[in-house]
Every structure is written in structure tokens, then in C-alpha cells.
Amino acid sequence: MPKIIKDNAIIDSPLAVVQPAEASLACSNSLLPLAFYLAHQTSLAGRADIGVWLQADEAVEDLAPYLSDLTVIALDLPQFGDGRAYSSAALLRQRYGFTGEIRAVGDVRRDQLEQMQRCGFTAYALAPGQDEQACLQGLAGFTFNYQASVDKPQPLFRRRA
Amino acid sequence: MYIYDNYDQTMVDERVNQYRDQTRRFLAGELPAEEFQHLRLRNGLYIQRLAPMLRVAVPYGMLSSKQLRKLAFICRHFDRGYAHFTTRQNVQYNWPKLEEVPDILEALASVQMHAIQTSGNCIRNTTSDQYAGVAVDEIEDSRPWAELIRQWSTFHPEYNWLPRKFKIAVTGAREDRAAVQVHDIGVRLIERDGEVGLQILVGGGLGRTPVLAPVIREFLPKQHLLTYLEAILRVYNRYGRRDNKYKARIKILVRAMTPAVFAAKVEEEWLALKDGPETLTAAEITRVKSFFTRPAYAPTGQGQAVLDAALQENFAFKAWVTRNIKAHQEAGYAIVNVAMKATSIAPGDVTDEQLEVLADLAEKYSFGEVRVTHEQNVTLADVRQDDLYPLWKALCEAELAAPNLGLLTDIICCPGGDYCSLANAKSIPVAEAIQRQFDDLDYLHDLGDLDINISGCMNACGHHHVGNIGILGVDKKGAEFYQVSIGGSANTNAALAQILGPSFARAEIPGVIQQLVDVYLQRREADEQFVETYNRIGIQAYKDRVYA
Ligand code: SF4
Numbered sequence: 046m047p048k049i050i051k052d053n054a055i056i057d058s059p060l061a062v063v064q065p066a067e068a069s070l071a072c073s074n075s076l077l078p079l080a081f082y083l084a085h086q087t088s089l090a091g092r093a094d095i096g097v098w099l100q101a102d103e104a105v106e107d108l109a110p111y112l113s114d115l116t117v118i119a120l121d122l123p124q125f126g127d128g129r130a131y132s133s134a135a136l137l138r139q140r141y142g143f144t145g146e147i148r149a150v151g152d153v154r155r156d157q158l159e160q161m162q163r164c165g166f167t168a169y170a171l172a173p174g175q176d177e178q179a180c181l182q183g184l185a186g187f188t189f190n191y192q193a194s195v196d197k198p199q200p201l202f203r204r205r206a
Numbered sequence: 207m208y209i210y211d212n213y214d215q216t217m218v219d220e221r222v223n224q225y226r227d228q229t230r231r232f233l234a235g236e237l238p239a240e241e242f243q244h245l246r247l248r249n250g251l252y253i254q255r256l257a258p259m260l261r262v263a264v265p266y267g268m269l270s271s272k273q274l275r276k277l278a279f280i281c282r283h284f285d286r287g288y289a290h291f292t293t294r295q296n297v298q299y300n301w302p303k304l305e306e307v308p309d310i311l312e313a314l315a316s317v318q319m320h321a322i323q324t325s326g327n328c329i330r331n332t333t334s335d336q337y338a339g340v341a342v343d344e345i346e347d348s349r350p351w352a353e354l355i356r357q358w359s360t361f362h363p364e365y366n367w368l369p370r371k372f373k374i375a376v377t378g379a380r381e382d383r384a385a386v387q388v389h390d391i392g393v394r395l396i397e398r399d400g401e402v403g404l405q406i407l408v409g410g411g412l413g414r415t416p417v418l419a420p421v422i423r424e425f426l427p428k429q430h431l432l433t434y435l436e437a438i439l440r441v442y443n444r445y446g447r448r449d450n451k452y453k454a455r456i457k458i459l460v461r462a463m464t465p466a467v468f469a470a471k472v473e474e475e476w477l478a479l480k481d482g483p484e485t486l487t488a489a490e491i492t493r494v495k496s497f498f499t500r501p502a503y504a505p506t507g508q509g510q511a512v513l514d515a516a517l518q519e520n521f522a523f524k525a526w527v528t529r530n531i532k533a534h535q536e537a538g539y540a541i542v543n544v545a546m547k548a549t550s551i552a553p554g555d556v557t558d559e560q561l562e563v564l565a566d567l568a569e570k571y572s573f574g575e576v577r578v579t580h581e582q583n584v585t586l587a588d589v590r591q592d593d594l595y596p597l598w599k600a601l602c603e604a605e606l607a608a609p610n611l612g613l614l615t616d617i618i619c620c621p622g623g624d625y626c627s628l629a630n631a632k633s634i635p636v637a638e639a640i641q642r643q644f645d646d647l648d649y650l651h652d653l654g655d656l657d658i659n660i661s662g663c664m665n666a667c668g669h670h671h672v673g674n675i676g677i678l679g680v681d682k683k684g685a686e687f688y689q690v691s692i693g694g695s696a697n698t699n700a701a702l703a704q705i706l707g708p709s710f711a712r713a714e715i716p717g718v719i720q721q722l723v724d725v726y727l728q729r730r731e732a733d734e735q736f737v738e739t740y741n742r743i744g745i746q747a748y749k750d751r752v753y754a
Contacts, residue, residue, distance in 0.1 A: 126244055126327070128367025132443050135364050140478060156228065156245055163363035187220045189213045191357040192432075193483040194364075200432075200483055201213060201357075202490040 048177060049148065050158075051168040053184060055177045058170070060117060062098055062150055076119045076150070079103050082111075090114055098150060101129040105136050112143045119170075122151035131164045138165035138195045155179055159186035165195035207268045207575060208353050208497045210318045217361070218315045221322060225249050226308035233305060248328060248366070250321030251307055252627075259625065260299045260307060261324040262314060266334035266352040266376075267295035267578040267585075271565040274576065276317040278561035284310050289561070291546060291554040293618055293669055294373070295333050295578045296324060300625055322360060327368045329359035329439070333375045335383040336579040339498060340541055340587045342533045346395045346402050348378035350494040351431065354486065355393075358432045365439050369446035370454035372439070373411075380698070385580065386410075387418045387700040388672060390456045391438060398425050408438060408468065409460030412666035416702045417457045422469035428491070430476075432484040437476035441468070501573040501588055505538025509591030516595040523598055525647060526609035531594065534587075540594060542572070542586040543579070544601060545608040545616055549641035552634040553619040554582035563604040571597050580669075581618055581657075583611065614656040614723070615641045618669055622662030622679060623686070629662035631679025631686035636660055636715055643716035653723060656736040659694070672696035674737045675722060676703040677715065688715055692722060692748055693740045704745050707753055721751045 046057040059074040068081040070088055076098040082089060089095060096117030097108065108118065118137060120130035130149065137143040148168035149161050154175055161169070162184055171180055193200040210218070225245075232242040243253075250261035262277070269277075277297060281289050284306055290298045302310055314320055323330055332352045339347045355374055359365070365372070377384040378395035386392025392407035404426040410419025426434055442456045445463075460468045506512075517524045532541040544564065547553050556564075564584060568576045571593045572586040579585055589597060601607040610616045617640065620626065622633025637660055644650055659673030670676030676691040687709040694703030710718055723736075725748050730739045740748070 125241070126367050127448060128327075128365065128369075128443055129448075131364045131367065132440050154241065156241070157367075160361075160363040160366055187224075187361065188216055190363075191217075191360055192362050198483055202487065202493075203483060205211075205213065205490075205493075 047170065049168050049170045050177065050180060050184070051146070051148075053181065055181065058168075059094075060096055060119075060148075062119065062121075062170075076117065076148075079107065083107060086111055086114075096146075096148075099133065101127055101133075105133045105141070108137075109141050112137075112141055112145075115143075116145040117148060117168075118143065118145065119148040119150045120166075122149060122153055125152045125154045125157055125172075127152075131160065134161070134165040135195060155183035158183040162186065163190065163194040163196050207270060208265070208349075208494070214357075215315075215318065218318070218320045218322070221249075221320065221361075222308060222311045222315050225311060229305065229308055244326060246307075247326035248323060249307075249311070250324035251302075251304070252325060253304075257301045258304050258307070259621075260302045260310060260321060261292070262297045262299070262319060262321050263324050263331045264296050264319075264578050265356050266332060266338070266349055267336055267580075268349070269576050269578065270317075271569045271574045271576075273317045273319055274561050274565035274568070276313060276319070278558040278565070280310055280313055281558035281561065288555055288557045290552070290621065291556060291578050291582045291584070293554075293580050293582060293620070293667060294331060295336075295580055296331060297578070298621075300621070325371075327370050327372075328366050329362065329368075329372045329374065332356050332359070333373070333384055333389075333580060335377050335379055336577045336585045337383060337532065337541055337587065338378060338577075339500070340534050340536075340539075341379045341381075341383075342535055343380040344378055344535070345380065345397055346378045347495075347498055348376040348384070348393075348395060349498045350491070351378070351393065351395065351404075351428075352376045353494050353497070354431065354490075355435065358435065358484070362439075365443055368439075368443055369448045370451065370456075372442075372456070374435075382696075382698040382700070383580075385669070385672065385696040385700070388412055388416070388669070388696065389419065391435065392419050393431070396425070401427075403427050404431060404434075406434065406438075408472075409457040409465070411455055411457045412669055412671050413455065414452055414664045415455075415457065416666070416671040417461065418700055418702065419457070420460065420465040422460075422465055422472060429486040429488075430480060431486060433479040433482055434472075434476055436479055436484060437472045440475055441471050445471075500536070503536045503539060503588070505536065505590060506592055507538065509538040512592040513594055520595075522609070523595060525651065526598055526607055527594065528651070529609045529613065530611040536588075538591055540589050540591050542589045542594070542597065543611045544584040544586065544606050545611045546583050546606070547610060547616045547641075548605060548608050549615070549645065550638055552621070552624075553617050553637055560604055560606060563600070563606065567597060567600055581616065583616070609647065610650060612655045612657070613650045614644050614653055614658060614719075615650060616657075617641070618657065618659040618673065620661050620668035622660070622668075626662060626667075628665060629679060630664075630681040631662055631688065631712070633660040633662040633668060633677075633679060636677060636688065636712060639712070639716050640719055643720065653726075654735055656723075657694075657696070658719070669696065670694075671702045672700060673703060674740070675719060680709050682709065686712060688712060690715070690718055690722075690752075692745060693737060695737055706745070707749055718752055722748055725751050
């Protein structure tokens with residue numbers, strides 16, 4: 046079973062990303078593509094063994110009506126230098142109040158984890174070749190941050206002693 | 207100037223440690239080169255043609271004497287005895303060793319400096335008006351606002367991986383000395399019905415597709431600055447193009463959407479953020495403003511008389527005062543510009559000794575502070591009029607008294623092919639050849655304001671599009687050529703220069719400049735400046751002369 050980092054620990058996760066061509070209602074323990082999920086939302090409602098994954102250019106707004114039904118949303122990073130998923134995660138948390146797991150999938154590397162965490166990601170399926178133990182250390186960011194973020198909703202200037 | 211507290215210092219110190227570890231992992235082979243590249247860029251380290259280049263952030267150009275001395279120390283211990291002032295008010299070192307960069311950063315951190323976000327596809331150092339706080343045409347000091355933006359943008363987790371680099375400039379004066387119209391975001395402090403607020407411009411820039419930024423918000427109450435920036439950045443981060451790096455700047459997005467649609471999209475996003483936690487509190491605005499109060503001015507009352515007497519006696523001093531001194535808000539004080547443009551020295555280059563001299567003179571005559579300008583010069587902002595003469599004599603000794611501020615020889619020039627691996631052509635020798643051609647000071651003073659800006663390639667670090675005369679290095683079948691343009695301007699009435707015609711070999715450039723100047727001298731009316739004559743008569747007269 047693939048390992049992920051979740052809540053500061055390395056754990057096994059049964060959930061695997063399913064590509065659009067392979068998606069079907071028969072898939073279990075799967076992260077289904079957004080378009081498939083939206084098309085079959087009524088049949089999928091209540092299924093605890095599935096989540097949804099979004100490509101970097103897909104809009105989290107489309108999921109807004111179904112968030113209470115979901116426990117896992119995965120956001121894909123096609124390259125580690127592609128920052129769109131950070132805004133998607135922040136919107137899911139700050140604007141739509143999603144409280145389930147937000148998982149980073151794709152080109153997920155150690156030196157970005159701390160920024161992802163601040164934007165509301167809680168789980169990381171690492172890119173091939175990443176050292177999980179080292180990545181756990183990568184989660185530790187700076188002691189202080191200036192701006193408001195998901196993990197520290199008040200900016201420093203509202204907390205500055 | 208802004209002074210770090212424990213929070214600010216801890217962040218910078220922790221960044222040094224983080225970067226030290228990233229460097230160690232790279233050298234140990236644990237971090238692939240293509241990944242380390244992005245990480246080191248976010249700390250200002252490029253790998254250049256000859257060596258790495260380290261860009262150090264100078265927030266809105268402000269430096270203390272203590273910081274200048276540390277920069278001089280770094281020149282001596284980690285580089286070859288000189289540094290370079292850039293067109294974005296920063297400082298660059300051309301010869302650092304990759305493995306020593308963490309030590310350089312540690313030295314910088316000891317004087318509240320850093321290289322954070324001076325490169326890479328993230329929000330860069332915020333620039334401003336070099337005369338902020340002292341300019342006679344000021345509506346409000348722009349520096350507190352630039353500092354608030356600096357803090358908000360530093361390590362912003364959502365905007366560290368933008369489609370492309372992102373530059374913000376702020377001005378609080380009537381005349382725009384910060385070139386806000388050619389930035390990704392320009393912020394203007396403006397007055398409306400007795401209230402000072404912010405006008406927001408988005409999508410200006412130079413580079414391959416030069417654009418003057420449209421205004422997307424006419425008036426924003428100041429407390430909303432950060433939530434509004436957040437909205438702009440979020441729209442850009444989500445919708446900016448990532449498939450083609452030449453189409454990835456926000457100006458392309460604004461143009462593709464149209465400014466009106468872009469503004470509506472930002473407004474929609476902003477309504478969801480408005481009055482949220484990033485809304486500035488009165489206490490925070492007061493706190494940051496308290497670092498930019500007026501120094502303890504103590505005019506003697508004799509300033510003008512002492513100055514007039516010295517002007518009578520010394521013609522060289524008079525030439526310097528005429529060009530390099532600007533009016534100050536406080537009676538009895540003056541703004542002094544130190545032009546770093548002596549012939550045969552690359553524009554903006556400064557030696558460790560000159561940095562030490564500047565530190566000493568700032569301490570003695572200007573409350574221990576200087577500002578770096580985007581014209582690559584240095585400003586001593588608070589000099590008593592009676593001190594101008596002794597200050598000038600001291601500058602003469604250090605070969606820092608060139609009386610050519612704003613003149614043809616005060617050339618803005620990028621490092622070009624001598625240092626930069628992206629260059630099509632060299633730029634420094636072109637600047638020098640022009641300076642040699644125009645070595646008659648009386649003639650230069652008669653010519654008056656004339657900006658020549660030189661870039662070694664399309665990236666336009668030398669801002670050639672907004673030079674009265676712009677020179678761009680181009681590659682013609684492997685040979686270095688130069689395209690000349692005319693009529694650009696970076697001030698309040700910003701304009702993009704027009705290309706004159708086919709490009710020239712390097713040796714032809716001084717002659718071409720001479721011809722353009724000759725047209726001006728023959729056609730100017732009354733007190734017209736170079737660019738005003740151009741605006742009146744149009745490009746054809748210049749073409750006819752140069753390509754005759
Ligand atoms: S304009 Fe081109 S050559 Fe000059 S510094 Fe910028 S990238 Fe290098």
C-alpha cells in the first residue's frame with residue numbers, strides 16, 4: 046500500500062489516483078477525477094471509500110455544493126513549480142470551510158511541504174524518490190510568519206507583542 | 207528606517223539556516239540541480255556566465271551606514287572588492303562562491319538584511335521613490351506602505367510559485383520616480399476629497415512586450431491594501447499562463463482578459479477577502495509609520511548664505527549643485543545625489559572603499575542613511591545646506607562627485623554580456639564608449655535631461671523601453687548588434703520608446719547618439735528637453751538623419 050504523510054506521520058493510504066480513462070463506478074479506494082465525480086455525484090454520494098482529485102487548472106468552486114459529502118480532496122501538482130494548487134487549497138479552507146483531508150499529489154517534494162501546510166494541505170503523497178523521513182522534517186516551517194494563512198488565520202500584525 | 211524586532215530577525219535567521227541546509231544537500235547530491243535552482247533563485251543566487259551572482263534585497267532602497275559597511279566587508283571577504291547597484295534598488299555581487307553564500311547571508315542577517323525573494327517566480331523586493339519622506343512634491347511618504355507590502359509578501363505561502371516574477375512599486379509623490387506604470391502592480395498614494403488613498407495599477411512591464419499598466423482601481427481606502435493585493439495575486443496565480451514563459455507575466459493576463467474584466471474578477475475576489483484578518487489596523491499603520499518619522503533637523507539659518515558664497519567661488523561645485531542637488535521639504539536642507547557613473551566604471555559599480563566613504567559621509571552629513579535609486583545612483587536625503595560644500599569636497603576625493611545626474615552620461619545599464627548568461631550583447635562597453643564621446647561637461651549641461659538606458663537583451667533589466675534613448679543588445683547571426691529606440695520616459699507621463707530602425711554595430715553607437723543629439727540641438731525650441739522636442743517633431747527627423 047502506498048505511503049503518505051498525514052498529520053505529521055508516515056502512514057499507509059489505500060486511496061489511489063484514478064486517471065479519467067480508467068474511472069468507473071466500480072472503482073473502490075480511489076481518488077476520482079473531478080469531471081467523473083461531478084457527472085456521477087448522485088450515485089457516489091455517501092461512499093466513504095472514494096475521494097476526488099483536481100488537476101491544477103480545475104476550479105474548486107465546482108465542488109462547493111458537495112463538500113459535506115467528501116472526506117478527501119486531492120490537488121495535483123504537475124510540477125513542483127506550479128503554484129495553482131496552493132490557491133485551491135486555501136480557497137477550500139478559507140472560503141468553503143472544507144474540514145476534511147486535502148492531499149497533495151503529483152510532483153510533491155520536501156522543500157514545498159511547509160508552504161503547502163500553511164495553505165491548508167494536511168496530507169502528502171510524495172513524488173517518487175522523496176525520502177519520507179526527510180520530508181517529515183520539511184514540514185517544520187519558520188517559527189513566525191507575517192501573513193494570515195490557513196494554519197495561522199491572524200496575521201502577525203494582529204498578534205505582535 | 208524600519209528596524210527589526212525579534213519576529214523579523216528570527217525569520218531572517220531561520221531562512222539563513224534553511225538555505226544553508228539546502229546548499230549542503232545540493233553539494234551532497236541529495237537535491238537535484240534543477241530543484242536547487244528554484245530554491246537558490248528564491249534566495250537571489252543566479253549561476254552566471256563566469257560565476258554565481260548574488261542579489262541582495264535593499265527594501266525600497268534604504269540602507270544605513272552600518273549596512274553599507276557590512277556590504278563593503280562582503281565585497282572584501284567574499285568577492286573581488288566591488289559590488290553593483292541595480293535598477294531595482296538592490297545590490298549585486300558578481301563573484302561569490304556558491305558554498306560561501308550561506309556565510310554571506312549570515313553576515314547580511316547580522317545587519318537586518320537578506321536576499322529573500324530577489325529572484326525566482328515570486329513577489330520581488332518592493333521598490334519606491336528615492337526621495338520618499340523628503341520630496342517637496344510628496345502627498346505622503348510611500349515607505350511605510352512599501353514596508354507593509356514587504357512584510358506581507360515575504361514567504362507568502364500561496365504566492366511562492368507564481369507563473370512568473372512579480373514586481374511591485376509604490377509612489378507617494380506627484381512626480382513618479384518609482385516608474386509604477388511599468389510594474390506588475392503600481393501603487394500610487396493619491397488625494398481625493400481631502401483623504402489620502404491608493405490608486406492601483408496592474409499589468410505594466412518591460413521585457414519582450416512592454417506595456418504601461420492600466421489603472422484597475424481608482425481609489426482604495428488604505429486599510430484595504432493587503433486584502434486587495436491578495437485578490438490580485440490570487441487571480442494571477444490561478445489564471446496566469448504557465449505554458450509559455452514569455453506569456454506568463456500578469457500584463458499578458460490583463461491584456462487577454464481586458465483591464466475591465468480583470469478588474470471585475472479582482473473585485474469579486476476582493477469582496478470575499480475585504481474586512482478579513484489582513485485588513486490593516488490603525489495600530490499597525492501607526493507602528494510602521496513610526497519608523498519613518500522626520501529626523502531631528504537642526505538648520506542653522508545660515509544655509510542659503512553659506513551655500514551662495516561657495517557657489518560664487520567654485521565653478522565645479524556649482525555644476526554639481528545644479529545637477530545633483532534637489533529641493534528638500536525642510537528649509538535649510540537639501541537632497542544630494544551621488545552619481546555612480548564615472549566614465550570607465552560600469553554604471554552602478556561601487557568599490558568597498560566607496561561604500562565605506564558613503565557610510566562615513568552619511569553618518570557625518572545625513573543621519574546615517576542613504577537610498578539606492580533605480581537609476582543606479584545613491585541619494586543622501588537629508589543634508590544641511592551649509593554642509594554641501596564640505597560634502598562635495600569629500601566626494602571629490604573619493605571620485606564620487608560626478609556632476610552628471612540626469613545627464614546623457616548618467617546611463618542606466620544592465621550588467622549585460624560581461625556578466626549575464628542571458629545577454630545577446632555587452633552593454634557596459636557601450637555605456638563607456640558613449641561617456642567617452644560626450645566628455646565635455648559644458649556641452650552635457652547644455653543638453654540637459656537626457657536618459658540613455660541600455661539592456662543586453664529583451665529582458666530589459668536596463669529599462670531601455672523607457673529611456674529617452676534606449677539601446678538593446680540583439681543577436682544578428684551570432685554577432686552583437688544594437689537596436690536604438692527613442693522617446694521613452696519613465697516618469698509621470700511614462701511613454702514607451704519607438705524603435706528607430708535597423709540595428710547598428712557597437713562601434714557605430716556613439717556616432718548614432720551624436721546624430722540624435724544633433725537633431726535635438728538644431729530643432730529644440732525655448733527650454734525644451736530632449737524628449738519634449740521629440741514629442742513635438744516625431745521620429746522621422748531622427749530617422750532621416752541617422753539613416754541618411
Ligand atoms: S537585460 Fe538581459 S543581459 Fe541585461 S542583465 Fe537583464 S537578462 Fe542580463
